[in-house]
Every structure is written in C-alpha cells, then in structure tokens.
Amino acid sequence: MEENYNIFFADWMEGKISDIELKEKISEKEFLAFQKINKTFDVISELEAPLDNTLLAIKKNIQQNTVKETPKKKNVINLYSKWAVSIAAMFVLFFGIKNYFGNTDVNIYANYGEQKTIALLDGSEVILNAKSTIKYNTSSWKNKRELFLDGEAYFKVTKGSTFTVNTKNGSVTVLGTQFNVNSKDNYFNVICYEGKVKVVEGNRTNILTPGKGITTLNTKHKTLETANTTPNWIHGESEFNNVPLKLVIDELEKQFHITLDRSAIDETKSFTGSFDNKKLKIALASVFKPMQIKYKTINKKIVLSNDNSK
Amino acid sequence: MTKELTDICNNRIFDGVFHKYAKDLKRHLYFKYNDMASAEDVLQETFIKLWNNCAKVTLEKVKSYLYTLANNAFLDIKKHEKVARKHQKGFVNYNKSESPEFLMIEEEFLVKVEKVIADLPEKQRDVFLMSRMEKMKYKEIALKLDISVKAVEKRMRNALIIVRAQIGNI
Numbered sequence: 001m002e003e004n005y006n007i008f009f010a011d012w013m014e015g016k017i018s019d020i021e022l023k024e025k026i027s028e029k030e031f032l033a034f035q036k037i038n039k040t041f042d043v044i045s046e047l048e049a050p051l052d053n054t055l056l057a058i059k060k061n062i063q064q065n066t067v068k069e070t071p072k073k074k075n076v077i078n079l080y081s082k083w084a085v086s087i088a089a090m091f092v093l094f095f096g097i098k099n100y101f102g103n104t105d106v107n108i109y110a111n112y113g114e115q116k117t118i119a120l121l122d123g124s125e126v127i128l129n130a131k132s133t134i135k136y137n138t139s140s141w142k143n144k145r146e147l148f149l150d151g152e153a154y155f156k157v158t159k160g161s162t163f164t165v166n167t168k169n170g171s172v173t174v175l176g177t178q179f180n181v182n183s184k185d186n187y188f189n190v191i192c193y194e195g196k197v198k199v200v201e202g203n204r205t206n207i208l209t210p211g212k213g214i215t216t217l218n219t220k221h222k223t224l225e226t227a228n229t230t231p232n233w234i235h236g237e238s239e240f241n242n243v244p245l246k247l248v249i250d251e252l253e254k255q256f257h258i259t260l261d262r263s264a265i266d267e268t269k270s271f272t273g274s275f276d277n278k279k280l281k282i283a284l285a286s287v288f289k290p291m292q293i294k295y296k297t298i299n300k301k302i303v304l305s306n307d308n309s310k
Numbered sequence: 311m312t313k314e315l316t317d318i319c320n321n322r323i324f325d326g327v328f329h330k331y332a333k334d335l336k337r338h339l340y341f342k343y344n345d346m347a348s349a350e351d352v353l354q355e356t357f358i359k360l361w362n363n364c365a366k367v368t369l370e371k372v373k374s375y376l377y378t379l380a381n382n383a384f385l386d387i388k389k390h391e392k393v394a395r396k397h398q399k400g401f402v403n404y405n406k407s408e409s410p411e412f413l414m415i416e417e418e419f420l421v422k423v424e425k426v427i428a429d430l431p432e433k434q435r436d437v438f439l440m441s442r443m444e445k446m447k448y449k450e451i452a453l454k455l456d457i458s459v460k461a462v463e464k465r466m467r468n469a470l471i472i473v474r475a476q477i478g479n480i
Contacts, residue, residue, distance in 0.1 A: 006472075006475045010467045010470035014467065044424060045443040054332065054354060058361070
C-alpha cells in the first residue's frame with residue numbers, strides 16, 4: 001500500500017498522472033502531503049540557487065542612488081551653461097548676420113489719417129503725422145542720434161548729444177528740445193517750440209528759438225512765427241500759414257485717404273488757416289469755402305471747381 | 311592594509327560579505343514570510359542599507375547587523391500589511407487555504423527533505439539535484455552524465471520513490 005503511494009508520487013511528479021487521477025487513488029491528506037513535498041523541492045531549489053542576480057540588482061540600485069546623490073548642482077549648472085552658450089551663439093549669429101547685411105534700420109510709417117507716437121532708444125519722443133516715415137539705425141544710434149524723416153513729425157528730444165533729423169530738403173540739429181519738421185517734395189517747414197534748433201538747408205543755416213520757424217517752398221525761403229506751444233496737427237488740426245493750396249489738398253488726401261480732382265482749379269493760390277483731421281465735411285468746408293471752391297463727390301472722387309456764383 | 315581588508319565600503323569586501331551571508335539570510339527571511347518574493351525583496355533592501363551604512367559597521371558585527379536590519383524590515387512590512395488589510399476588508403481570498411502556494415513549509419520539514427535528498431544513493435542524487443534543483447532537462451542530464459535519457463528517467467523515478475518513502479508520514 002505505502003509502496004504504491006510512493007509510486008503514485010513518482011508518477012504524479014513526472015506528470016504521468018494528473019491531480020484528478022491522483023485524488024481518486026489517494027486520500028486528501030496524502031494529496032496535500034505530495035503537494036507539500038513538491039513545493040519543498042522548489043523552495044530548496046530557490047534557496048540554493050546562486051544569488052548573482054540578487055547581487056547585480058543590489059549593485060544597480062546602489063549605483064542609481066549614488067548618481068542621484070552626487071553632484072546634482074554641477075549637472076544643473078552644466079545644463080544651463082550649455083543653454084547659455086547656445087543662446088549666446090544664437091545672438092551672435094543673429095546680430096552678426098544683421099550687421100553684415102547692414103540691416104539694423106528701423107522703419108516706422110504712419111498711413112493715411114494715422115498718427116503714431118514713437119519712443120526712441122534715448123527716450124526721445126516722435127509723433128509722426130499721416131503718410132510720413134522715419135527711419136533710423138539702432139546700432140549707430142548710441143554714437144549718433146540721427147534719423148531720416150520723410151513727411152511731418154513732431155519731436156520731443158531728451159537732453160544729450162546732438163540730435164539730427166535728416167530730410168531730403170535739409171537737416172535739423174538740436175540738443176534736447178521740441179520742434180516740428182515738415183518735409184515734403186518741395187516744401188520744408190521747421191518750427192521750434194522749445195530750446196534751440198539749427199536748420200541746415202544746403203548752404204543756408206538758421207538757428208531757431210522757441211516760436212520761430214522757417215519755411216522753404218520751391219527754394220523760396222521765409223521765416224515765420226507762431227504762438228502755439230505744439231503743432232496743431234497733434235491735436236487733430238492741420239494748420240497752414242501762407243502755403244500753396246496744393247499742399248493743403250495733399251494734406252487733406254493724406255489725412256482722410258481720399259482723392260481730390262483739382263484739374264479745374266488753381267493750386268498755386270496761397271492758403272492760411274487750418275482744417276479738422278477727423279471730420280471730412282468740416283475739413284472740406286473750412287478749406288474750400290474761404291477759397292471759393294465748390295466740391296462734389298463723383299465716383300468716390302471729390303471734384304473741385306471754381307465757384308463763380310459770387 | 312588591514313583596514314582595507316575589513317572595510318565593508320570596499321566593493322570586494324562587500325561582495326564577500328554578500329556571498330558569505332546572503333544565502334542564509336534569504337533562508338531566514340523565507341521562513342519568516344513563507345514567501346520567496348518577499349524574502350528576495352527584503353534581502354536586497356537589507357544589503358542596500360548595509361552599503362549605505364558601510365562605514366559604520368565592522369566586519370565582526372556585520373552578521374548581527376544584517377539580521378537586525380532584516381528583522382526590522384520584516385516588522386515594517388507586517389505593519390504595512392496590517393494597514394493594507396484594513397483597507398481590503400471587503401476582499402476575501404478564496405484560494406488561500408486550497409492553493410499549494412499557501413502551503414506552509416516549516417523549517418524542520420525543509421531540513422528533513424534536504425537530509426533525505428542528501429542521503430540518496432549518489433547516482434539518484436545527482437540526477438535528482440540536476441533535475442529538481444538546477445532545472446536541467448533529462449536530455450541535458452543524459453548528455454552531461456553520458457547516459458541515455460531512459461537511464462535518467464529511471465534514476466529520477468527511483469529517487470522520487472526513495473524520497474517519498476524516507477519522508478514518511480507528514
């Protein structure tokens with residue numbers, strides 16, 4: 001009987017009989033005993049197995065911990081310094097290319113009916129009138145405060161080295177002051193509101209004091225005076241002092257982005273007065289009524305004609 | 311020189327300590343947990359702790375240090391299990407009493423089985439150890455011992471019958 005049991009055990013261990021078959025032949029208690037012996041074999045096998053893998057796992061864990069603990073700081077610095085180097089390299093490359101192509105120019109342009117206030121690098125302020133452009137170079141600005149103007153702008157210059165406004169018609173040089181420059185095709189107008197302004201047109205040099213101005217129209221030179229402390233256009237009014245009607249009409253077109261047909265009128269008549277920059281109706285009336293000119297809107301164009309009714 | 315040879319922070323000394331005590335410690339832990347995976351985990355943890363405190367431990371005291379660490383880890387795990395069980399009250403493990411996984415292997419029983427295996431006739435013992443302990447296939451054993459697979463089977467069968475007979479009633 002017991003010997004049979006031992007044979008059953010061998011058969012079961014070798015997979016010759018299944019659990020169910022075994023259970024039919026032996027008691028439940030004996031079945032558990034078989035299982036226990038079988039498990040003990042496995043446990044002995046595992047306890048006796050070489051622990052090389054365990055030691056490897058321990059070493060790996062120790063290494064990871066030491067990597068975590070040792071020079072954390074150094075790693076961080078390395079990371080950032082690498083970043084810093086690459087960022088610096090980017091800047092060098094970027095500005096290098098920019099300088100190489102001489103392209104540090106800044107262009108600021110005010111469109112039809114627009115006014116732009118610009119803060120320059122030295123804190124000086126420029127108010128740019130409609131259809132006007134200023135251009136300056138950021139890299140040379142530190143050495144020389146110099147900009148180029150096409151159109152009209154009002155300058156509030158902070159004190160410092162000379163500040164030069166170059167135009168096609170001449171240059172205006174100051175040391176911290178407030179002045180207005182209006183440079184159009186054949187028209188050049190500079191008015192000083194504060195400080196002293198030097199205006200150079202070809203061979204002629206004028207020094208303007210506050211309230212004084214100069215106007216050059218087709219080489220005809222005139223000095224003028226104003227009681228204003230700032231140009232009227234800044235407050236939304238375009239002001240003219242004895243200027244040809246052509247320039248007034250040009251200004252209307254710029255401020256309101258309109259087209260005026262002036263073929264039927266005499267543009268050379270001079271005009272003194274101002275117009276509102278916001279309301280077209282009022283502006284047209286204030287320019288053309290005193291000049292005895294009729295205006296009519298035909299196909300989005302304003303056609304001007306002489307009013308002969310009077 | 312002597313300092314070098316007893317410094318556990320030295321990699322070679324540490325490995326020596328591991329090879330000297332790890333097997334017994336694992337066995338000790340196994341009978342505490344009656345679970346091989348836990349024994350293996352705590353064994354690793356214990357030796358990692360030893361490394362972290364290697365400068366504080368002398369070679370003479372390393373054995374008791376290891377067992378203290380292992381026993382403390384055991385207590386920690388039991389504490390954790392108690393908490394975990396609290397939160398698992400709703401779950402009942404139906405397998406627990408039936409599955410052989412949960413058969414308790416007492417140290418005395420294991421020692422007895424080991425002795426029975428050791429006392430096997432040499433031919434049967436070699437085959438038994440290669441097959442059951444080293445998990446070698448009959449074909450591999452046959453090749454190694456330069457005998458037929460049939461002969462391996464026969465020796466193994468005899469070994470099993472003898473082991474079962476020698477263990478007697480359980």
